[in-house]
Amino acid sequence: MKKLVIAGREFGSRLFLGTGKFSSNQMMEEAIVASGSEMVTVAMKRIRMDEEHDPMLEHIPVNRVHLLPNTSGVRTAEEAVFAARLAREAFGTNWLKLEIHPDPRYLLPDPIETLKATEILAREGFVILPYIPADPVLCKRLEEAGASAVMPLGAPIGSNRGLLTRDFLNIIIEQSNVPVIVDAGIGAPSHAAEAMELGADAVLVNTAVAIAGDPVAMAKAFRMAVESGRMAFEAGMPRQEAEAVASSPLTAFLNV
Amino acid sequence: MKFTEKIDQYDWSEISERIASKTTGDVELALRKTKLDADDFLALISEAAEPFLEQMAAKSRIYTQQRFGKTIQMYIPMYLTNACTNHCVYCGFNHNNPIKRVVLTEEEIVREAEAIQKLGDFHHILLVTGESPKHAGVEYLKNAIRIAKRYFSNISIEVQPLEQHEYEELIAEGLNGVYVYQETYHKERYGIYHPAGKKRDFNYRLDTFERLGRAGIRKMGLGVLIGLEDWRTDAAMMAHHLRHLQKKYWRTRYSISFPRIRPHEGEGFKPNVVMSDRQLAQVIFAFRLFDHDVEIALSTRESPDMRNNLCTLGVTSMSAGSKTEPGGYVTYPQALEQWVMADDRTPQEIELAIKKAGYEAIWKDWDAIMN
Secondary structure, three states, rough: OOEEEEOOOOOOEEEEEEEEOOHHHHHHHHOOOOOOOOEEEEEEOOOOOOOOOOOOOHHOOOOOOEEEEEEOOOOOOHHHHHHHHHHHHHHOOEEEOOOOOOOOOOOOOOOHHHHHHHHHHHHOEEEHHHHHHHOOHHHHHHHHHHHOEEEOOOOOOOOOOOOOHHHHHHHHHHHHHEEEEEEEOOHHHHHHHHHHHHOOOOOEEEEHHOOOOOOHHHHHHHHHHHHHHHHHHHHHHOOOOOOOOOOOOHHHHHHH | OOOOHHHHHHHHHHHHHHHOOOHHHHHHHHHHHHOHHHHHHHHOOOOHHHHHHHHHHHHHHHHHHHHHHEEEEEEEEEEEEEEOOOOOOOOOOOOOOOOOOOOOOOOHHHHHHHHHHHOOOOOOOEEEOOOOOOOOHHHHHHHHHHHHHOOOOOEEOOOOOOOOOHHHHHHHHOOOOOEEOOOOHHHHHHHOOOOOOHHHOHHHHHHHHHHHHOOOEEEEEEOOOOOOOOOHHHHHHHHHHHHHHHHHOOOOEEEEEOOOOOOOOOOOOOOOOOOOOOHHHHHHHHHHOOOOOOEEOOOOOOHHHHHHOOOOOOOEEEEEEOOOOOOOOOOOOOOOOOOOOOOOOOOHHHHHHHHHHEEEEEEOOOOOOOO
């Protein structure tokens, strides 16, 4: 399998894991290990940035994974920019998952504020991975603004509904010059495999693992699904035909 | 349009009758849907839904886990004063009750904050006052928030209703959430329970949520006091109110709760209606099925047994170690409480019980830098 490269950094795994919603920090740690993920997102608001110890961070195996702080909770570009600058200091990384969802019900990202914040943060040298609606034009605009990857949603966060935005994801993947990471809505390993078969560069999963009956086994299942989906994509997926292809081609008469 | 203008569309007795007329079939239909309308909600809080409690619990758990994970947000109240100009007939802080009134000084707030930090790993605090602008007005609250900010990362208040510009000033100081209980949506009977004081004005109180929405508050908490009027009708009215607010102030998060009247100081107010444990569970499940995203709080008013069980079935936040008197943590221990606690376990005991239920107690889920 080809390595995933984002902003010059290589990743052996194409599965990103979120760290919220787990029944314990211990469980989260075991799931991270089982997933084989090399990139985990952490909500800044959960972290005790001015205290010596953080019970959650202590359970993230930082020797295996990169930490990707996210700005979940902010509602505007202005708030996001402020939070990002502090995250850079607190976490010692200029990588950022930019999440601006002013709508607290479906947690749908605000494309306008996200673009604004990306323009500002890119100039300040951040490696920005924005969480966004599956809008192909927005993805191109973010790319131009300096985003290092795009993270379009498959379905609303936590909905487990799979790739409801499939047709738009196809266009985004086709057009993108930066890695496309399908984020949100992936509720089953088959959804993750499907995203990888479409040609997504990676997927981010959280709820489906965190609230599974056995999160560790589910993390492993996602690992395998992401690997097999990617392997299939690289092997060259056979094109799906809308209609059956006649075994006697319509042009056979021309060969006579 | 404000909800005070809309509320007349919802005739109290008509809604009561509609709830009473719900059938087993209506409940089954509501249980088959993933998106419930107001009428489905009425079915789920009706008597006809009582035999379906188990199915409602199962669905409520699934929706809550999807949205909130296997977690419970922890918070603790700090009462700043019991001074109050209102005459709420059911409340220990009633202006007429001959109890000692205190207003915490800056030094006392600091001492209380430090005592709370020794008590548990609290990062989310709820500052509570009676309703006495003379003793605890906007300037006092601003100062209290400034002090609280040094110790806590998420600050909410439960105080007298304020004006929009006053909320804006408090938000600028770092306020995250505001809880205002309408107590009952029965406009005609509201006055019986609130015979004097500013709280008497039903519409001013109900308009508070609009003022909060316009001020851009991050979270608002709604609640009805169980024991005044028919709880099913009050729950239905609150569901309409919630939907109204969500559509209008869509950037705000919402939290609901259903405090049941507890024993308190003063002349005994006998609740007009009693909600059983099963019925409290029913209304929580019904709200979760109606709204997958609303936060549901369950305070120390409820017993350890109820809290241990409901924490995995729909509830999303719980208080622990609470004292409901000003200065109760260290300054004036056990003297002036608003009501009597049902769950007096320590925060550590409660965290352990949550863990035993297979859930994680979350102490910090906000950072002041995000304000």
